[in-house]
Amino acid sequence: MKVYLDNSATTKLDSRVFAAMKPYLLDKYANPSSIHLEGQALYLALEKARNEVAEILGAQTRGIIFTASATEANNLIIKGFARANRTSQKNKILVSELEHPAVLEAARELADEGFELDYLKANKRGIIESSELEKKIDDKVLLVSVMAVNNEIGTINDITTLAKITHKFGAYFHSDIVQAIPYLKIEAEKMGLDFFSLSAHKFNGPKGVGLAYIKPGLKIKAQIVGGGQEENHRAGTHNLPGIIGLAEALKIAYKERSSYLKNVRTLRDYLWRSLNKEIKGLKVNGCLKSRVPANLNIMFGSIEGEAILMDLAYKGISVSTGSACSASNLKSSYVLRAIGLEAYNLNSNIRFSLGKYNTKKEIDYTIKALKETVARLRSFSPVKTPAKSKSKTKK
Ligand SMILES: Cc1ncc(COP(=O)(O)O)c(C=O)c1O
Incomplete structure (x- = not known):
């Protein structure tokens, strides 16, 4: 898919x-x-x-x-x-x-x-x-x-x-x-x-x-x-x-704005709720409330965003570690640094940006794929997932 x-x-x-x-x-x-x-x-x-x-x-x-x-x-x-x-x-x-x-x-x-x-x-x-x-x-x-x-x-x-x-x-x-x-x-x-x-x-x-x-x-x-x-x-x-x-x-x-906003918010919120339930230690970067309904930027902690991105790419899923412009220069995100992310978490983030052609089936596939990807990458990460950050959302 x-x-x-x-x-x-x-x-x-x-x-x-x-x-x-x-x-x-x-x-x-x-x-x-x-x-x-x-x-x-x-x-x-x-x-x-x-x-x-x-x-x-x-x-x-x-x-x-x-x-x-x-x-x-x-x-x-x-x-x-x-x-x-x-x-x-x-x-x-x-x-x-x-x-x-x-x-x-x-x-x-x-x-x-x-x-x-x-x-x-x-x-x-x-x-x-x-x-x-x-x-x-x-x-x-x-x-x-x-x-x-x-x-x-x-x-x-x-x-x-x-x-x-x-x-x-x-x-x-x-x-x-x-x-x-x-x-x-x-x-x-x-x-x-x-x-x-x-x-x-x-x-x-x-x-x-x-x-x-x-x-x-x-x-x-x-x-x-x-x-x-x-x-x-x-x-x-x-x-x-x-x-x-x-x-x-x-x-x-x-x-088509009002129906689009409703659909994309439903999918984005479902994606976040499911990931947060299925995978420990995730945080949303930036305020979840005052944000457009198509965006979800998540800090995974203890694993590299690039590794997640590549693993998902092999499964047919296209996401980004930051903006597309910064993806090729491997510098960590100045945006995430500016909002106070700790240095050790700066390279552990994925931006999911949804659009009008995404479906619930695609989101279900992404949740399943991501669960496997994170479990596999964490299994050989020397850094333990901080238990304290479990289910915490930055508001
Ligand atoms: C906030 C913002 N400004 C400017 C641009 C640049 O747009 P364009 O691709 O049309 O040059 C982008 C594209 O990523 C953007 O996200």
């Missing part, structure tokens, strides 16, 4: 999304920036997609800038806004320490250019509290960036409150909402988001397309220059099939 439980890394393309994209891959191939009739017809399709996306996300249509990924969107927003608006009074950037590398590395580049950079610390539950922002923010801050949902532990930040605090200091607020779709209802204007970024492949859309939201009126320096597309914010021929796919995937995700 094949079981895919790595939906935070990427998701399967919805066949309805593919059907919506197909005409734009085959017959409707003109460039939407061309002046001829074919091009202009596709320009209308592009703008229709932009409108639909803005409406679903409660954002202004003109602020939607299509990109090739959320990585690109984060780079455009963080570097483009900071570089265009720096003054001697406002030259400080605040980012949460749990951000995706696309935000952390962009902010680090700014620090190399002389910007002051500071980090907002997460609490032990994996959440950036408003008191932490209140403590760190001052009138020198230009931009604050806090993700809506963490990609490793699925914890949710109160971005509306964080945006409000940010604005009191005359600063601007960005949120990476990549992992929040469709778990959170996004109403950008109401929530006070000046900027946000997302990526279609995280919600059953195509790879290679994302967007940056830049509230109209805010000055930004393009990071990719050329033909002046996307209001001069991002040059390059439009990936129209991708953009059509992004809009369609977003529409489906929010239309």
